[in-house]
Amino acid sequence: MKKNLHYYVAAWALVLAMFASCSKEETNQPIDVNQVDISEAGQNPDDLLLSNQNDRIALSGYLYTQTNATGNNQIMIYRHNWAGALTYVGAVSTGGSGNGKSLSSQGALAIDRQQNRLFAVNAGSNSLSMFSIDPANGNLTLLDNEPLQSVTPVSVTVKGSFVYVVNDGSNNIRGLQVIGGNSMVLLSNSSKVLSSSGAGPAQISFSPNGNWLHVTERNKNFIRTFQVNAGGYAQPGTNTAAIGKTPVGFCYGRSNTLVVTHAESNAVGQSVGASYSGNNSNILATVNGSISTAQSGSGCAAGTIFGRYAFVTNNISNNISSYYIASSGNLVLVNGSAAATGNAPTDICLSNSNLFVYAINSGDGTISAYLRGVLGTLIPIGTTSGVTTFGAGLVSY
Numbered sequence: 001m002k003k004n005l006h007y008y009v010a011a012w013a014l015v016l017a018m019f020a021s022c023s024k025e026e027t028n029q030p031i032d033v034n035q036v037d038i039s040e041a042g043q044n045p046d047d048l049l050l051s052n053q054n055d056r057i058a059l060s061g062y063l064y065t066q067t068n069a070t071g072n073n074q075i076m077i078y079r080h081n082w083a084g085a086l087t088y089v090g091a092v093s094t095g096g097s098g099n100g101k102s103l104s105s106q107g108a109l110a111i112d113r114q115q116n117r118l119f120a121v122n123a124g125s126n127s128l129s130m131f132s133i134d135p136a137n138g139n140l141t142l143l144d145n146e147p148l149q150s151v152t153p154v155s156v157t158v159k160g161s162f163v164y165v166v167n168d169g170s171n172n173i174r175g176l177q178v179i180g181g182n183s184m185v186l187l188s189n190s191s192k193v194l195s196s197s198g199a200g201p202a203q204i205s206f207s208p209n210g211n212w213l214h215v216t217e218r219n220k221n222f223i224r225t226f227q228v229n230a231g232g233y234a235q236p237g238t239n240t241a242a243i244g245k246t247p248v249g250f251c252y253g254r255s256n257t258l259v260v261t262h263a264e265s266n267a268v269g270q271s272v273g274a275s276y277s278g279n280n281s282n283i284l285a286t287v288n289g290s291i292s293t294a295q296s297g298s299g300c301a302a303g304t305i306f307g308r309y310a311f312v313t314n315n316i317s318n319n320i321s322s323y324y325i326a327s328s329g330n331l332v333l334v335n336g337s338a339a340a341t342g343n344a345p346t347d348i349c350l351s352n353s354n355l356f357v358y359a360i361n362s363g364d365g366t367i368s369a370y371l372r373g374v375l376g377t378l379i380p381i382g383t384t385s386g387v388t389t390f391g392a393g394l395v396s397y
Contacts, residue, residue, distance in 0.1 A: 062138035068098030095145035096122030109393030249300035253325035254307030271298030322376035334376035347394035
């Protein structure tokens, strides 16, 4: 245990030393034009967090993913230790069933850390499960499994007591409300249609201020936005044309940005990312165009706590790309291949501590773990097996 601790502390020290060296010798050595800006003159909060580990090195946490199995969908629970390594804890039934195949989505699970709740879509039984999370050990207790009166839910999001699901089969979104802390009810008249039939929704998420819902439509190349009123009811949606083809996953960055991946119909080496301004509105506009990763099959995205970095899985290239979000909202490619993954990575998330990055590999049923380094770098920790190849969703607690 001590040997591993020394290894990871040394790794942090090495990366930080490299950063310091580059800063001191910038007049003598060729440096990426963006590197000094990315460091924010040494004040990037997502990087400063890495240099102060005294109060974080002992932190552990939990990861959740679903099997999406037909017959008995389950939530698989993993614990990560202070070094980011994963240990399987167990599995809990959702009370519903999956569909036993890829959902082609991001966000099949959603977490409410304030209320210690986990939500999971059941794509086979067309229902939504809600669990309570025990803060002491990460264990789950099933509270409710609510029929959605919609077909093939693929992504879920939560804000306060309101929960919304996007449904691929019925081409709509539908809202629910948590009542009394342990049950859900469907919001009447909350069903709103997507842009057109066969939209292929990939992700739904509340905006940071909770007043809007964003949905990526991978088949129609739209980002659809719905305003949500004070009663939790979504209004009819409006469309923003994506700058690239096949928008899939997204995360929110600083300066009111929405960072979206575009798989470009899975063309080889053509995946791009883009930053859209106005994430707390339905007026989305690209900030600095599409930014190529030169990778293939761009899919899911996860952002750091302070919104400086976004990490993106590439399902065909089998790696992770890293971006920096500038104060202007500009998206800057840090590394098209920041780290190798297993086969066909899909969902990705950061640990609750902002220190570790995890990605599910649907092709070989594994989870890859990484330690974050400064300037958007990733240091491999290891790989954990045992995940179903058609599993879906990945969230941390």
